[in-house]
Amino acid sequence: MDLKHRLLWEAFGYTEFRPGQQKLIDAILAGRDVLGVMPTGAGKSICYQISAMLLPGVSLVISPLISLMQDQVAALHRAGIAACLLNSAQTIQERRETMRLIAAGRCKLIYIAPERLMAPEFCELAAQLPVSMVAVDEAHCISQWGHDFRPSYRKIPRFLNNLPKRPIISAFTATATAQVREDILQALQLREPERLVTSFDRPNLYYEVRRAYDREDQLLRFIHRQNGASGIVYCLTRKKTGQLAESLRHNGIPALAYHAGLEPMARRQVQQQFVSGEIPVIVATNAFGMGIDKPDVRFVVHFGMPRDIESYYQEAGRAGRDGAPAHCLLLFEEKDIQLHQFLMEQDPENPALTDEEVAWLKRQNLARLDRMKCYVFTETCLRQHILQYFGQEAPDFCGQCGNCEASSVEKDVTTEAQKILSCVYRVREQCNADMLCRILLGKDDPDIRSAGYHAVSTFGIMQDSTPEEILTVIQHLVAIGCLVRQDNPKPRLCLSAGAKPVLFQGEAVSIRVQVSRQEARLTRDSRTSENPELAKELRRFRRKLAGLRGVPAFLLFSDRTLEQLVRKLPRSEAKLSRILGENSRLRQRDLQKMLDIIQKYGDSH
Numbered sequence: 001m002d003l004k005h006r007l008l009w010e011a012f013g014y015t016e017f018r019p020g021q022q023k024l025i026d027a028i029l030a031g032r033d034v035l036g037v038m039p040t041g042a043g044k045s046i047c048y049q050i051s052a053m054l055l056p057g058v059s060l061v062i063s064p065l066i067s068l069m070q071d072q073v074a075a076l077h078r079a080g081i082a083a084c085l086l087n088s089a090q091t092i093q094e095r096r097e098t099m100r101l102i103a104a105g106r107c108k109l110i111y112i113a114p115e116r117l118m119a120p121e122f123c124e125l126a127a128q129l130p131v132s133m134v135a136v137d138e139a140h141c142i143s144q145w146g147h148d149f150r151p152s153y154r155k156i157p158r159f160l161n162n163l164p165k166r167p168i169i170s171a172f173t174a175t176a177t178a179q180v181r182e183d184i185l186q187a188l189q190l191r192e193p194e195r196l197v198t199s200f201d202r203p204n205l206y207y208e209v210r211r212a213y214d215r216e217d218q219l220l221r222f223i224h225r226q227n228g229a230s231g232i233v234y235c236l237t238r239k240k241t242g243q244l245a246e247s248l249r250h251n252g253i254p255a256l257a258y259h260a261g262l263e264p265m266a267r268r269q270v271q272q273q274f275v276s277g278e279i280p281v282i283v284a285t286n287a288f289g290m291g292i293d294k295p296d297v298r299f300v301v302h303f304g305m306p307r308d309i310e311s312y313y314q315e316a317g318r319a320g321r322d323g324a325p326a327h328c329l330l331l332f333e334e335k336d337i338q339l340h341q342f343l344m345e346q347d348p349e350n351p352a353l354t355d356e357e358v359a360w361l362k363r364q365n366l367a368r369l370d371r372m373k374c375y376v377f378t379e380t381c382l383r384q385h386i387l388q389y390f391g392q393e394a395p396d397f398c399g400q401c402g403n404c405e406a407s408s409v410e411k412d413v414t415t416e417a418q419k420i421l422s423c424v425y426r427v428r429e430q431c432n433a434d435m436l437c438r439i440l441l442g443k444d445d446p447d448i449r450s451a452g453y454h455a456v457s458t459f460g461i462m463q464d465s466t467p468e469e470i471l472t473v474i475q476h477l478v479a480i481g482c483l484v485r486q487d488n489p490k491p492r493l494c495l496s497a498g499a500k501p502v503l504f505q506g507e508a509v510s511i512r513v514q515v516s517r518q519e520a521r522l523t524r525d526s527r528t529s530e531n532p533e534l535a536k537e538l539r540r541f542r543r544k545l546a547g548l549r550g551v552p553a554f555l556l557f558s559d560r561t562l563e564q565l566v567r568k569l570p571r572s573e574a575k576l577s578r579i580l581g582e583n584s585r586l587r588q589r590d591l592q593k594m595l596d597i598i599q600k601y602g603d604s605h
């Protein structure tokens with residue numbers, strides 16, 4: 001085990017680095033500057049913490065968030081790491097004591113708020129210290145194009161220039177458009193940095209935008225459907241958080257309000273009750289969430305449109321950190337837009353800014369608001385919208401957001417799924433997705449021949465499908481736990497627990513496929529009018545029979561056949577046989593049973 005892995009294990013209790021962490025740490029330890037753009041929760045802090053411990057001398061971490069600093073320093077202390085912090089929330093005595101410890105060489109990692117950097121006593125101290133690295137957290141705050149520009153961040157370059165020896169500079173941020181990234185590089189004068197941008201896609205998050213007609217009622221119904229799961233409701237004003245929390249409690253949902261106006265004690269208590277799971281729902285302003293590490297938040301509702309996509313992404317991103325599915329719902333009204341517009345038109349009370357800068361900031365804010373407006377009004381894929389905003393390529397259909405769902409229909413792929421799973425079984429779980437696809441398509445190439453796969457019974461049984469269709473179903477089977485990827489001794493797909501019900505008990509599998517909105521609406525309308533109870537009854541019958549005979553349900557009759565049965569309601573054995581087709585494996589007894597079911601249905605309607 002190398003040193004950084006040993007530290008990861010001993011100080012943090014983790015065995016593996018997350019994507020990107022290792023690369024950034026290696027670059028820093030090699031003496032290079034870095035810029036890490038990683039979404040919230042990706043694990044940025046470990047990058048500078050582990051680097052700091054392995055570098056000689058001390059490292060500074062500049063962070064704007066006092067509560068986050070306190071949490072991190074406390075966690076580092078628990079891990080036995082000499083960290084300390086300097087911020088304006090401390091008393092003069094506390095700061096002096098900390099400075100004394102630093103001067104005595106007792107701190108390895110110093111967290112400091114940006115506004116403390118240029119305090120003369122700290123500048124003096126810093127000039128004496130062997131500073132190896134300066135880590136700038138939330139580095140987007142340095143950019144005027146960013147959504148969270150903080151004038152105090154502009155002191156950082158001056159502070160760096162004042163140091164006797166230029167340290168390694170590492171910059172981290174969770175939200176940076178291409179423009180903001182450039183700005184960070186420029187402002188901090190990073191020298192040929194290692195730039196690392198990890199994907200902003202959070203595949204387990206389902207994004208949805210709904211126009212509000214009765215926002216409170218919509219929210220109540222949404223939360224009731226969550227079965228007591230944990231969630232956050234973001235409001236635009238402090239006042240609203242109190243009202244709404246009370247109204248939720250009144251409707252039987254344990255909820256508490258949170259905003260920056262509460263006493264620190266009360267805030268901590270609310271946080272703690274939420275993190276422990278005692279209180280499932282927090283109704284908060286955007287002050288809630290920073291530094292709160294709760295992995296199982298199942299929903300984030302925005303009760304009002306946030307001011308920009310950066311904020312939305314960050315707040316919604318507090319859902320589903322454990323990787324399990326989570327729902328991000330935005331309920332908006334036109335008046336949200338007006339509220340933001342109004343607030344942005346006001347002059348910020350900030351003596352650190354010139355008039356020109358104030359005007360510039362206003363323009364930037366309004367431009368970002370415009371992009372947010374596009375998000376709530378778009379009819380195209382919401383995930384794509386978000387990812388493109390952050391400069392990432394994305395397909396125009398994700399199938400996992402409200403807009404994709406509105407422009408898609410559910411397609412039954414039970415038969416396809418059964419064929420694929422049978423094939424995995426026939427090749428003894430030795431093939432990867434690509435190879436399976438080729439076998440199912442019946443491609444007679446040397447690889448397949450030499451392995452003898454051209455002789456398995458599932459060779460070529462999906463000749464009529466395209467490779468994309470097959471791969472889509474395979475991906476879905478992995479997602480729903482019917483197949484699992486293994487790497488030993490080579491990448492391959494194996495059957496997992498969910499496969500059996502699909503193969504032998506006729507459990508239906510469906511995926512979403514893109515069609516026009518109009519088509520989607522039509523299909524939904526027609527489906528509901530078509531004897532759903534009978535269809536359900538016939539499916540149940542098919543499932544039972546398949547289980548009894550130990551054969552895949554699609555071999556008895558396909559879903560397409562089922563649809564015809566439901567529409568045509570055959571009353572005679574001859575008619576029924578005709579619909580079932582000549583290859584039907586059903587016995588006469590089965591046919592009689594089906595006629596009974598159809599008859600019973602017909603009689604009762």
Ligand code: ADP
Pocket residue numbers: 014015016017018021038039040041042043044045046174293
């Ligand atoms: P960020 O600053 O990027 O939002 P954090 O640094 O707060 O994220 O990390 C988010 C969570 O992920 C923390 O609970 C952290 O302990 C955890 N984490 C970080 N790195 C790893 C890792 N390599 N393995 C497992 N968990 C990790």
Ligand code: ZN
Pocket residue numbers: 380381382383384396397398399400401402403404405
């Ligand atoms: Zn989508």
